[in-house]
Amino acid sequence: MGLPLSCLTIAGMLMVSWRAKKKRMVVVGLDGVPYDFVRKMVDQGAFPNFGELLRQGSMVQMASTIPSISSVAWASYMTGRNPGKHNIYGFVDRDPKSLDIYIPTARNMGCETLWEVLSHQGRRVLVMNVPLTYPPRPVNGILVGCFLCTNIDKVAYPSEVSIFLKENGYWIDVDASKAKREKEGFLRDLHEALKKRVEIGLKLYEREKWDFFQLHIMETDRINHFFWDAWEDAGAPDREAFLQFYGEVDWAIGEIRKRIDADSEMMILSDHGFCSVKREMNLNLWLKEKGYLRLETGERKELREIYRGSAAYSLIPGRIYVREKQYENEIIERLLQLQDPESGEHVVQKIYRREEIYQGPYQGNGPDLVAVPSPGFDLRGELSTTQMLGQGGLKGMHTGNDAFFYLRGHPLKTRKTAIMDIYPTILELMELPPDREVDGASLIS
């Protein structure tokens, strides 16, 4: 004999109510937008939508990863783990034996990502443009990969989504080289790329079923690299264009905010801060000058062409690989003493040893030392240049301690916040079992 109808109805209602209670979440990523900048823009009334959200939630300053590079920081965001566990140390890496350079991608990610974990829990995800999501790994839902993709036909999972993206004029990234030769054209591209990304993201938001939605805006980092001086200098000629662009970023936040129901969770975050570049400092040329790095005779441009007996070499930004361990302490001491010849400022404010900042199965793949520059000193590593200290074309550079995290409707713990804390926070908000391997901790107060 079956259950009476009334029991089935109650069970059905409970099921519906359980399903309805299942938390949905919206995350907006604003790449490279500093905490301090958001505060000032809100205070100046230039971020009306963000300002409205601040009244409904909490925002804290957040530490990035070391180094403060988008690929590393977002990898820590999407795993809750330090690089020693996720295996991403920069936008470039090298084979330790051949010294061939390669570009780490989602294929090098050594553990599951947030959206893979959500997928396994039966949650449907819709993720667009988060750094280090190319090639797109399968999820329960849709994943549009990041700017590490150069072929739109390959950017999405499932691949049919690429057709939709193309039909709607999706931009993977803007062309950086245009910023130097055609500033207005570059700005137009930024506006267009942002507009299309938000429009297409919202189309998917409305037409797809999802439990977790994340839209990543990369254009903020792009404008900051070439126009950050327009923020720090109120009299800069590009000030208006810069603020106008950020007005559109706030418009995008408003468009997303309009669509979110009151029961859904919402967070906005960046991955690192920004400051103006005072000077570029080429660590490989410094290592060469001090005798730790030797180049074979003739012009050398590739890392694999360095003299194999070299004691150390560097990859940007500030990653140092010490092959002859007896020189490690000496390199640290001398680098900490390095001063700008004009201002006398110390170029490097801190140097971390690998074991201090990386723990996990991929620790051995990480650099032996990571130099954190003083604000404004951009640590480079090109072998093709001859100038150790100089001025390049970029106006802005990343900083490590000035990212932000905003959460609607919840007070946040008052403690130092790091980007690795976001993944456990999301798991808690979505009422999913905690992950025991994380290095971060939930921020829910």
Add this chain to the structure above:
Amino acid sequence: MERGFTIWFTGLSCSGKTTLSGWVEADLRKRGFKKIEVLDGDTLRTNLSKGLGFSREDRDTNIRRIGFVCKLLSRNGVIAIAAAISPYREVRDENRKEIGDFVEVYCKCPLEVCVERDVKGYYRKALGGEIRNYTGIDDPYEEPLNPEVIVESDKEKPEESALKVIQKLEMLGYIPAETSVYTEEEEEKLKKRLEGWGYL
């Protein structure tokens, strides 16, 4: 000298350890690695561990012996591939510590699927009471807590599982990465893009 390391397959009987170790060995040979040695638990019980029974103590001795051979091979530049039920976590972790360069692959497979397969007919005997202390029936199997790779032979094809193992070896730096995500043209384009943003 090539860098030696140990790949340790653990899991219930009939969970796919021997099959997968064969696939991984073949993939590594295709990539040009010549010094590879497969140590299969069943084979070793007829020589290296002949005479040992299935008590906890004897099982641990068996796994320690296999681990010891793997250690000698690994430190001499050989890729040692061990495939043994190795049911106890403690002795597996002891081998991990001893060997150092150790990649644990957990062949996860539901007991009922293993019983269904029963290639050697031991499950039938164990269930019928003819043999005792059989892992999964009347002897425990302790799952690894942090294996480098988990493969599921009831859900994946052996070539898919083998690829997971190979990719993990690449990521851990034991073998060079062979497959590029990009075509030459795509890579050139991407390098220019990254240079433009100051990432290269």
